[in-house]
Amino acid sequence: MTDNPTDTATCAVPTAPLKNRLYCMVYEAMLLFGVVFIAGWLFSTLLQQRHALALRHAQQVWQFIVLGVYFGWFWTHGGQTLAMKTWRVRVVTRAGEALSWPRALLRYLLAWLWFLPGLVLAWWLEARGSMLLLLPMLNAVLWALTSRLDPDRQFLHDRIAGTRLVLGAAAKDPLEGKPISDQSNPQT
Secondary structure, eight states: OOSOHHHHTTTTSOBOOHHHHHHHHHHHHHHHHHHHHHHHHHHHHHTTOOSTTTTHHHHHHHHHHHHHHHHHHHHHTTSOOHHHHHTTEEEEETTSOOOOHHHHHHHHHHHGGGTHHHHHHHHHTTOOTTHHHHHHHHHHHHHHHHHHHSTTOOOHHHHHHTEEEEEOOOOBOTTTOSBOOSSOOTTO
């Protein structure tokens, strides 16, 4: 590891497994469909948008802001979105503390590096058809592989933002109210 005291303070909290983080991202994408739909509906209704391409850039900025507020609020209030709770993933600072709004905003902006370079490359190359999907997907795969280079197995944007994705609290059995253990341990 490192000699940085903030890194050693969080060694007791295990890093969330890569598969949990990736499953969480897929689930989050499905949940975000509803958030984006409602935000788009509000924008279109309040501004009386009559054509899908009218005010297109303003709507993109609006959606960007709505998503930033969505993630920022959940990350600063408990460190978990619904998808993160489902897959037992929590975002914390390197010291294991809750995120502040500036740190959550930085993490949100850096998380766009999962897709933005691939989208810019597709635009620059004037990609058509399947290349429009392939380049951002290749970008996302390469970005995910950055976790293999990190000693703590964190993604690059988390390392830069000073955040960590850790294993969250165990889910509780709704019938017994006891934590559900990953292992069959009678003492838990």
